[in-house]
Amino acid sequence: MAIEPTLTLRHNNAVYSVTFSSDGALLATGSLGKSIRIWELPSGREKLHLRGHNEAVCALVFQQGDSTLLSASLDKTLRIWDPASGTLRSTMTGHSQYLTCMAPSPVGTIAVSGSHDKNLILWDISTGRQMATLSGHTDFVSCVAFSPDGQFVASGGRDFLIRIWDVQSKHQVREFGPHPNRIKCLAFSPDGATIAATDDSSVIRLWNFTSGAIERTFEEHSRPVKTVAFSPDGRQLASGGTDATVLIRETASGEILHKLQGHRNTIYDLAWSADASRLASAAFDRTACVWEL
Secondary structure, eight states, X not given: OEEOOSEEEEOSSOEEEEEEXXXXXXXXXXXXXXXXXXXXTTTOOEEEEEEOOSSOEEEEEEETTTTEEEEEETTSEEEEEOXXXXXXXXXXXXXXXXXXEEEEXXXXXXXXXXXXTSEEEEEETTTTEEEEEEEOOSSOEXXXXXXXXXXXXXXXXXXXXXXXXXXXXXXXXXXXXXXXXXXXXXXXXXXXXXXXXXXXXXXXXXXXXXXXXXXXXXXXXXXXXXXXXXXXXXXXXXXXXXXXXXXXXXXXXXXXXXXXXXXXXXXXXXXEOTTSSEEEEEETTSEEEEEEO
């Protein structure tokens, strides 16, 4: 079933990242234009325009009961903002090359980032300090994800492998693959049993986290997939990419439930609201869309 966007929110450059606040009252978007905008929902009124990063903002997440907004940028930094006032609280540095991806732990105040320097860094967001550097990738890291219990980090990139890291020991414990192409994005299912991954192709692979086997593949996109996101209950999987289309499928059967067409170019990021009633998408066409499902 085709659905039109409820809101179309505009930046002055490509939109790379998007995230809902936990209460669904705010949406934050990050741009190639180096800025972050915070929008009020459902009106779509711009509340704040945050400037401070020196390169594209590649990842965003609200934390600590929506009292903080964590951003990551190609400028090699993570920054913590007050989303009520727009004040920059702290800047964290550590990577030596472009920072390309970031994910928060569902447990505690830890986040992980990945970079062109081939490393992952674990951060304590409460102090702004580095906890550990995880080394093992042989090429750029392009995507990271925490397991729902916070015990593991999955990472992928240009060396074709999904690497699994134990957060407590700070060591790699497993690897899946290789993929036939460079890995672009990763997402854990909410129950932690599955990792959805994409590479430089239209194929989405679902990996069994316990066995390391590919459970199934989806190939309905016509061009490479750039982003995937499980719904909060794990029953649905949203995906988007260079075909400018968002597909929402039933995870178990693979049946396409919705086809969202409103963007004119590559979709880089997707985010579900906590109640799964809305999906937000960020795209190269300088817009973020909000879809009522």
